[in-house]
Amino acid sequence: MKLRFTLNGRPVELETPSDRRVVDLLREDLGxxxxxxxCGQGECGACTILVDGVSRLSCLMLAAQLTGSSITTxxxxxxxxxxxxxxxxxxxxxxxQCGFCTPGMVLAAVDLLxxxxxxxxxxxxxxxxxxxxxxxxxxxIVDAVEQAAQPxxxxxxx
Amino acid sequence: xxxxxxxxGLEELWALWEQHxxxxxxxxxxxxxxxxxxxxxxxxxxxxxERLKELQCIEERGPELFLGALCTHQELLEHPLLRGRLPVLxxxxxxxxxxxxxxxxTLGGNLATASPAGDTLPPLYVLGAEVELCSPAGVRRLxxxxxxxxxxxxxxxxxxxxGGVWVAPPSDSVRQHFEKVGLRKALAIAVVSLAAxxxxxxxxxVRGARLAWGSLGPTVVRSPRAEQALLGGxxxxxxxxxxxxxxxxxxxxxxxxxxxxxxxxxVAGNLLxxxxxxxxx
Numbered sequence: 001m002k003l004r005f006t007l008n009g010r011p012v013e014l015e016t017p018s019d020r021r022v023v024d025l026l027r028e029d030l031g032x033x034x035x036x037x038x039c040g041q042g043e044c045g046a047c048t049i050l051v052d053g054v055s056r057l058s059c060l061m062l063a064a065q066l067t068g069s070s071i072t073t074x075x076x077x078x079x080x081x082x083x084x085x086x087x088x089x090x091x092x093x094x095x096x097q098c099g100f101c102t103p104g105m106v107l108a109a110v111d112l113l114x115x116x117x118x119x120x121x122x123x124x125x126x127x128x129x130x131x132x133x134x135x136x137x138x139x140x141i142v143d144a145v146e147q148a149a150q151p152x153x154x155x156x157x158x
Numbered sequence: 159x160x161x162x163x164x165x166x167g168l169e170e171l172w173a174l175w176e177q178h179x180x181x182x183x184x185x186x187x188x189x190x191x192x193x194x195x196x197x198x199x200x201x202x203x204x205x206x207x208e209r210l211k212e213l214q215c216i217e218e219r220g221p222e223l224f225l226g227a228l229c230t231h232q233e234l235l236e237h238p239l240l241r242g243r244l245p246v247l248x249x250x251x252x253x254x255x256x257x258x259x260x261x262x263x264t265l266g267g268n269l270a271t272a273s274p275a276g277d278t279l280p281p282l283y284v285l286g287a288e289v290e291l292c293s294p295a296g297v298r299r300l301x302x303x304x305x306x307x308x309x310x311x312x313x314x315x316x317x318x319x320x321g322g323v324w325v326a327p328p329s330d331s332v333r334q335h336f337e338k339v340g341l342r343k344a345l346a347i348a349v350v351s352l353a354a355x356x357x358x359x360x361x362x363x364v365r366g367a368r369l370a371w372g373s374l375g376p377t378v379v380r381s382p383r384a385e386q387a388l389l390g391g392x393x394x395x396x397x398x399x400x401x402x403x404x405x406x407x408x409x410x411x412x413x414x415x416x417x418x419x420x421x422x423x424x425v426a427g428n429l430l431x432x433x434x435x436x437x438x439x
Contacts, residue, residue: 017159018159018160018161018162018163019159019160019161019162019204040195041192041195042188042192042255042258042259043345045256045258048258054232054261055257055258055261056258056261056262057188057258057259057262060186060187060188060191060192060262061187061191061262062162062187062191062204062206063162064162064163064164064206065162065164065187065206065208067164108257108258111257111261112257126257126344127257128257129256129257129343129344129345130255130256130257130258130259130344130345131256
């Protein structure tokens with residue numbers, strides 16, 4: 001099929017089998033290897049992408065379902081060479097160990113903060129509950145999302 | 159290659175299905191796509207229903223609510239009518255799968271999959287929900303009991319899909335309760351779940367009780383005897399224990415990789431004890 005959608009802000013048009021898994025299309029055909037495949041059955045969240053701003057699992061979507069959508073992968077999150085605040089917080093908090101879950105975690109956090117800009121720790125845990133970290137680095141990950149959620153602090157008077 | 163079709167409305171769906179009579183419909187794909195990949199299902203062609211615009215609404219229609227089959231679990235969960243009028247369903251949706259699964263999976267998909275562990279099913283049973291089915295010939299309504307015939311077995315004619323669910327919200331005197339016991343907090347398939355609607359008099363006496371358990375049998379399990387046992391009493395531990403004993407005695411669950419039958423029987427009864435929180439001491 002001829003497939004048209006928007007990928008990380010740019011229009012894409014390509015020829016692909018309509019039943020190609022989205023994770024394979026993104027990784028193998030389009031070279032976006034930030035999208036990881038872990039379990040391949042919706043349990044681990046490593047393949048999370050944003051579809052029209054909503055976190056979904058690219059291992060459980062077929063190419064046809066992308067028609068007309070706007071897709072964001074981890075490669076498209078930084079704007080004009082500046083990391084997204086969630087990415088910046090992951091760096092500052094040391095929320096990355098092996099890195100395999102990180103793209104999915106970051107995108108899940110972006111979705112969560114879009115719905116609830118000030119989540120409590122427990123709500124952060126719930127929001128990330130579809131993403132597994134094999135290194136079990138959850139504390140730092142929750143710390144990072146908590147940091148990203150904080151509004152910019154007003155500068156203190158000297 | 160399997161053709162994947164993506165109709166954006168019912169008229170387009172019926173036309174495509176006419177051209178591909180053996181096509182298998184799916185909604186969020188969280189169940190079917192896993193089974194296809196494992197070789198547990200075969201589909202010569204697929205029709206993805208997630209863009210059917212007519213079936214994505216949540217509306218009050220007379221005394222009932224209509225929940226469109228293609229609403230995702232998240233869309234239902236965030237809707238004020240669900241939280242306000244059907245908290246028993248909202249509580250089940252809140253623990254269904256994980257956030258991305260709730261962003262993909264749909265109410266119609268949960269019904270048509272008819273898993274013994276389907277999280278929306280016990281709430282819909284106690285609510286007395288009816289299922290609306292759509293086909294080119296028109297729409298028809300079935301009780302949930304008539305729709306779900308067994309594990310994975312539902313009443314759907316050729317070229318018929320689940321269009322939505324009709325529910326009459328209970329009155330304000332009815333306490334709505336759902337709890338799922340799983341092996342972890344997220345992405346847990348129910349070991350046992352309980353949905354309960356308890357109608358209390360202002361004095362706290364039970365004047366109506368509807369109970370339904372998930373993962374306790376091939377389909378949702380009801381216990382008219384346990385419901386009867388609660389009538390006329392209060393939601394206190396002795397009364398609840400008596401009902402729990404009835405359920406534990408009646409239930410015939412299975413052993414599987416998640417739990418033993420004996421554990422399921424015990425948990426099924428014990429889940430009733432939580433209703434003491436509505437008893438006011």
